[in-house]
Amino acid sequence: MELYLLRHGIAEARLPGRPDEKRELTPKGRERLRLVLDVARNAEAGPSLILSSPYRRAAQTAEMAARILKCKQPVALTEALLPGASPEAVWQEIRAHRNEKALLLAGHEPLLGRTASFLLGAASVQVELKKGALLALDIDRFDAQPRARLRWLLTAKLAAAGRH
Numbered sequence: 001m002e003l004y005l006l007r008h009g010i011a012e013a014r015l016p017g018r019p020d021e022k023r024e025l026t027p028k029g030r031e032r033l034r035l036v037l038d039v040a041r042n043a044e045a046g047p048s049l050i051l052s053s054p055y056r057r058a059a060q061t062a063e064m065a066a067r068i069l070k071c072k073q074p075v076a077l078t079e080a081l082l083p084g085a086s087p088e089a090v091w092q093e094i095r096a097h098r099n100e101k102a103l104l105l106a107g108h109e110p111l112l113g114r115t116a117s118f119l120l121g122a123a124s125v126q127v128e129l130k131k132g133a134l135l136a137l138d139i140d141r142f143d144a145q146p147r148a149r150l151r152w153l154l155t156a157k158l159a160a161a162g163r164h
Helices: 025-042 056-070 087-096 111-119 156-161
Strands: 001-006 050-054 101-109 135-139 148-154
Touching: 001 056, 025 056, 025 135, 025 156, 050 056, 056 101, 087 101, 087 111, 087 148, 101 111, 111 135, 111 156
Parallel strands: 001 101, 050 101
Antiparallel strands: 001 135, 135 148
C-alpha cells in the first residue's frame, strides 16, 4: 500500500473563546497546500481513500487533497487522527483499510510525525511535518508491528522552490 501522511495547511490563529477544532485554513495555507498537492499529483500520487481528523482545518485539507489528487471516494473522518490520538490507533485504522491501493491520512502534528517514526520502526527518530507537508511511505505487511519504507517527503517550501 502507498501511504501518504498530510499535515493540514496553515490555519487561523487560536482565539480566546473559539474552539480549536473550528479553526479554518487561511488563504495562504490553501495556496501553499495547493503547491504541494500539485507536485504530488504530478508525481502520480493518487489515494484511493482519504481519512481525516474531524477538526475543520484537517478536513478542509483532506477535501483539497481529494479534489486535486482525484480521489473518487468521499473523505472519511476518523477519531484515530485527532491531535491527542496515538500512533498505535493510527496503525489500527491503516490496518482496517489494508485493501486500499493508496491511503492518505490528513491530520496534525505531533501525531503524524510520531506515527511516521512508529511506522518506520524508528520510535527514537523525531519526524516533524511542517504545515502542508506530505510524506509518502510504502507498506507491504500489516502485522501487529508495522514495517514501512520511506519514499519521499515534500514541504510547501520545496514545492514552491520547484516552480521558479
